[in-house]
Amino acid sequence: MDIRFDGRVAIVTGSGVGLGRSHALGLAARGAKVVINDLGVSTDGEGRNSAAALAVVDEIRAAGGEAIAHGADVSNEAEVADMVEQTMKEWGRVDILVNNAGILRDKTFAKMTMADFRKVVDVHLMGTACCTHAVWQIMRDQKYGRIVLTSSASGLYGNFGQSNYGAAKAAMMGLMNVLHLEGARDDIRVNTLAPTAATRMTENLMPPEALELLQPETITPGLLYLVSENAPSRTILGAGAGCYAVTKVYETEGVLIEGEGNTPEAVAAQFDQIAATGGQSELTDAFQQTRKYAKKAADARGMK
Ligand code: NAD
Numbered sequence: 001m002d003i004r005f006d007g008r009v010a011i012v013t014g015s016g017v018g019l020g021r022s023h024a025l026g027l028a029a030r031g032a033k034v035v036i037n038d039l040g041v042s043t044d045g046e047g048r049n050s051a052a053a054l055a056v057v058d059e060i061r062a063a064g065g066e067a068i069a070h071g072a073d074v075s076n077e078a079e080v081a082d083m084v085e086q087t088m089k090e091w092g093r094v095d096i097l098v099n100n101a102g103i104l105r106d107k108t109f110a111k112m113t114m115a116d117f118r119k120v121v122d123v124h125l126m127g128t129a130c131c132t133h134a135v136w137q138i139m140r141d142q143k144y145g146r147i148v149l150t151s152s153a154s155g156l157y158g159n160f161g162q163s164n165y166g167a168a169k170a171a172m173m174g175l176m177n178v179l180h181l182e183g184a185r186d187d188i189r190v191n192t193l194a195p196t197a198a199t200r201m202t203e204n205l206m207p208p209e210a211l212e213l214l215q216p217e218t219i220t221p222g223l224l225y226l227v228s229e230n231a232p233s234r235t236i237l238g239a240g241a242g243c244y245a246v247t248k249v250y251e252t253e254g255v256l257i258e259g260e261g262n263t264p265e266a267v268a269a270q271f272d273q274i275a276a277t278g279g280q281s282e283l284t285d286a287f288q289q290t291r292k293y294a295k296k297a298a299d300a301r302g303m304k
Pocket residue numbers: 013014015016017018019020037038039040041042043045052072073074075099100101102103123127150151152153194195196197198199200201202
């Protein structure tokens with residue numbers, strides 16, 4: 001079955017350049033009406049310029065598609081509200097939100113100012129929350145929504161010098177987990193993309209041969225699947241150079257240490273077994289963990 005977006009309205013944040021631009025072009029090429037949101041800032045979040053967003057709108061229209069530009073700062077609630085209002089005025093619905101806008105302010109934690117930490121959290125986490133919150137009720141009323149949050153290997157696995165960015169990108173997983181649970185009954189599906197791509201963000205970090213393989217267009221097919229009619233939900237999809245993989249979080253089976261024996265020394269002594277894989281499971285809501293622990297303790301005491 002072809003994946004199409006005819007009649008669907010999509011907002012793609014930070015889509016003037018890089019990954020966002022590629023996602024927006026991909027959506028438009030398959031029939032979506034697309035809002036090209038971009039503040040037009042430098043990689044570290046300075047300045048403001050509408051030229052890149054307008055150029056993407058021109059490109060989509062020249063190919064026969066429909067697009068409008070909006071220069072909202074994703075972390076500014078009033079500007080985001082205006083963007084969603086303009087979208088509703090123009091097309092009357094919002095089916096897809098791709099939270100992609102982002103910046104970097106890399107420094108070791110020792111040298112990081114709290115202003116730089118806060119700014120990166122503001123754009124990635126608060127920006128994603130603001131845009132998602134602004135379309136949430138619309139999607140609930142429509143009983144349809146597809147939302148992607150953009151994470152990063154830096155957030156999932158860590159990267160030296162990116163405590164601010166890593167923290168903000170790891171937060172995508174937490175936000176996704178809760179939105180998945182709260183959106184499910186209204187067919188709002190929420191997924192996370194963890195891309196690795198050749199863009200201005202990474203052009204100085206990787207050798208030219210790697211950059212050639214990691215073009216944004218090699219990632220966009222994965223994004224299009226994550227926002228399609230038959231999309232999964234609560235999936236973290238890694239993507240780059242045409243490779244796709246899913247990141248999962250598991251909890252080990254664990255160990256019960258009872259009563260008087262429950263001391264820090266006992267935890268230390270049994271830590272290898274506590275951390276041992278083999279009986280691990282994927283928990284799908286917070287209380288599953290509580291129930292698992294309570295059951296282990298109750299079983300050991302012969303309780304029902
Ligand atoms: P990019 O710098 O090429 O593009 C980011 C875009 O976001 C720019 O057009 C910028 O103007 C816009 N933007 C920044 N702050 C904004 C704000 N407050 N409001 C609206 N727009 C804003 O970066 P990219 O490499 O295409 O990255 C896109 C997303 O993917 C980011 O969230 C990034 O963290 C993530 N990511 C990228 C890589 C990679 O390898 N390139 C890896 C992991 C994650």
